[in-house]
Amino acid sequence: MDFPEELSMGERIRALRESRGMSRAVLAGMCNRGPDWLKKIENGDRELNSHTQLLRLAAALAVSDLSVITGNPSDVAAMVPSGRLNHPAMPAIWEAVMTRPLVFRPLTTPPDPAQLQGRVDQSWRLWHTSEHNRTEVGALLPDLIRDAETAVRVLDGVQRRAALVALSDVYRLTGQATAYIAPAELAWVVADRALTAAQDADDPAAIAAAAWNMGNILRETAYHEEALRVVVEASGLIRSHLERAPDDWRGIYGALQLHAAVTYARDGAEGDALRCWEKGNEVAKSLPVSYVHPSTVFGRANVDFHEVSVHTDLKKAQKALGIADEIDPEIMPSTERKARLWVEVARGHLQRGDRTAALMVMQVAYETGAETVRFTPTARSVAADLWRKAPRALRPQAATLAELVGVNPAS
CATH class of the missing domain: 1.10.260.40 (lambda repressor-like DNA-binding domains)
Structure with a gap:
């Protein structure tokens, strides 16, 4: 209207x-x-x-x-996450998730949980390093899902617990790779299975990681209060283990704090957002400088990247851009996360009304991680805004970006 x-x-x-x-x-x-x-x-x-x-x-x-x-024309357009985008990997992933067999046949050779976990870890690395991460990881997920489900059903004891942790990781990766392209029912099934497998394994770090994943889905479907509850509970579960915990346990705890910071920022709760970001910052200081969590990429660089996101969500563009000016994106090993940083910088420029700078930065974001930009609602919103309101001299470039991202000009 x-x-x-x-x-x-x-x-x-x-x-x-x-x-x-x-x-x-x-x-x-x-x-x-x-x-x-x-x-x-x-x-x-x-x-x-x-x-x-x-x-x-x-x-x-x-x-x-x-x-x-x-009704504020100066606001950056914010897309409501109600629809889903098409991706060719979805049918096979859907089939693997939604047609899980009720009976598993005995295997001649029992599966090796360590080998299975190795495949999952390699897939997470691919997710963070590939420019076309949804396509490449999406091709691997159906077999990973089936193999992990089989391992959990045919193993027992310690090996079954290890397989459950791997299964939880597989479903967390599935949630990341199908975000914004999966039907809502699949997103919830995947998140629930990740959390259930981690709880069955009785592994605090796996439970916290699955809660981080569940929090992402809750936040992106506008259930911010529920997302914060899950994150707070998971933080409490793992906090008592931190003093003697491995680095990755502290890494997931730090990732939970950053998750809460962004969630609070999107609700305009500045004090809570900055408090949670500082908690994540303190965790990063306690870890080796080069540390990076394998799936959440929590570490020094990601804490700095999140500081930009928090201030952008708080509509403090000048502060966000000032922080971004001091960041070297190349220290981040995740291509996906680098592309998202550039999108946040573009959002900051839009908030200041500088569409020329926003367009230049969005072109960098697309060159960094094409599929991250094409399948992330905030990035698509920026591209759509630029297509509608770019300076006359830059309209051809804005139209090209919109076409690459797949934004429907009629929208």
């Missing part, structure tokens, strides 16, 4: 609700709230400050761009 610029946010929500034939009770219920809460927002008697609730309203109203609701 095209709204007059003078309409308030509440008036826009009411118009959208009425255009869809929805009562206040129905829309409020979809946001886990009562009709009085929605009535006050629509009438302007209550401000809508929660990013989580704003996302839920947008998803319930089938609005794909938050700026339609906020």
Whole structure:
């Protein structure tokens, strides 16, 4: 819908609700709230400050761009994660996940959990180093899923626990590789299986890693409060082990703190966001300078990268860009994470209204990790914004970027 610029946010929500034939009770219920809460927002008697609730309203109203609701043309377009993107790897992954056999035939040679874990670790490295990580890792996942499921069913004792940890890692990797391309039901199945396998293994580090993965899915589907609860519980579970724990246990604990920092920042909770980032920063200081967690890539570089993300989400573009100026992206071993850093820098430039700089940075992001940009909603939002509002002299470059990223100009 095209709204007059003078309409308030509440008036826009009411118009959208009425255009869809929805009562206040129905829309409020979809946001886990009562009709009085929605009535006050629509009438302007209550401000809508929660990013989580704003996302839920947008998803319930089938609005794909938050700026339609906020009505502020200077805002960076924020895509609502309601739809899914197509990728050729999905059918085979879907089949492997959703057609798990109920009966496993005995094997002549028992599977080796160490060898299985080695394959999983190699796949994580590929995820972080390949420019086309979804395609290349997606091709490996169906066999990994089946082999890990088989190992868990045919082994017992210590070997079965090791296989369960590998299975949890496989499903965590599946969640990463299928983010934004998997149907919602598969995303939840994968996250739940990762956590269940880790709990069955009774391995605190695996449970914490699976909780980090679950938190990602909860946050990206606008359940910020639930994401924070999972992260806090997982942090508590592993905290008592940290004094004598291996580096990777501290690494996943640090990753949980950074996850909470970004989640708080997206809700505008600056104090909580910076407090959690500082916790992650302290963990990084306690680890070797060159340390990098194998799956979350937690380490010195990732802590610095997250500081940029936190300030961008807090709409403090000048601070974010100042931090980014002091970062050497090449110290990050993850191509995927480097591409996401450049997207965050582009978002910062957009917040300042500098679309020329944003376009230049987005071109670098795409060259760094094409599939990261093509299949990440924030990156697609930046590309779409640039296509619509780039300076006249740069419109051809903005159109080329939009075409590469796969942004529909009609959107």
